Amino acid sequence: MRNDAFLEAVRERGAYASRQEADRAARVVLALLGAHLVGEERNRLAARLPETYALILLNPLPAAEPLSAERFVRAAAAWIEGATEETALWDTGAVLSAVAEAVDADLMRRILLQLPPGYDLLFGRPGEA
Template sequence: MRWEAFLDQVQERGEYDTHQEAERAARTVVALLGAHLVGEVRAELAARLPDTFAMILLNPLQAAEPLAADRFVRATAAWIEGATEKTATWDVSAVLSVTADAAGEELTRRVLLQLPPGYDLLFGRPERT
């Protein structure tokens, strides 16, 4: 997916006024996501993202432990200046739903298998059973 198309979709879904706001959210969420993915799944997802986001995904923030979905949202809020848990939920959902679209269903399923339960809705997918 091209950079412009990715950010256009994030901007639309997140209802951001500018590309800069969409980019700020995307950089933060992708960096946090990268800390939770390993191996082939992370590499395959990176290959489907714009180059800049692929590099962020492949060189993630370090996570001491996998974060539950609610803690992932709180971590996002901590990294985005002025964000609250409510706005961070919006940010995470906007970025991860676009990421899932770029990845496709099969890869998104494998991404979700590497994450703790509860991320499905953040990716805009129904909860897995």
């Protein structure tokens, strides 16, 4: 996926006024996601993203423990300047739903199997785990 297409998908889903806002959300959410995915699934996902975002996904700080979907959103809120849990939930959904559109159903299922319950909703794919 090209950088422009990915950022535009995030911008539209998040109803952001600018691409800079979409970029900020994408960087935070993908850094957090990368800390929770391992192996082939993380590599295959990175291959579907623009290079800038693939590198963020592939080079995260390792997570000390798996975060529930709720704690993932709280972590995003802590990393996004001026965010609340409500706005971070919006940001997370905008980015992860764009990610879900970039991958096939098999990879999406395998990603969800690596994550705690509840992430299917963040990706906009309820019941796919």
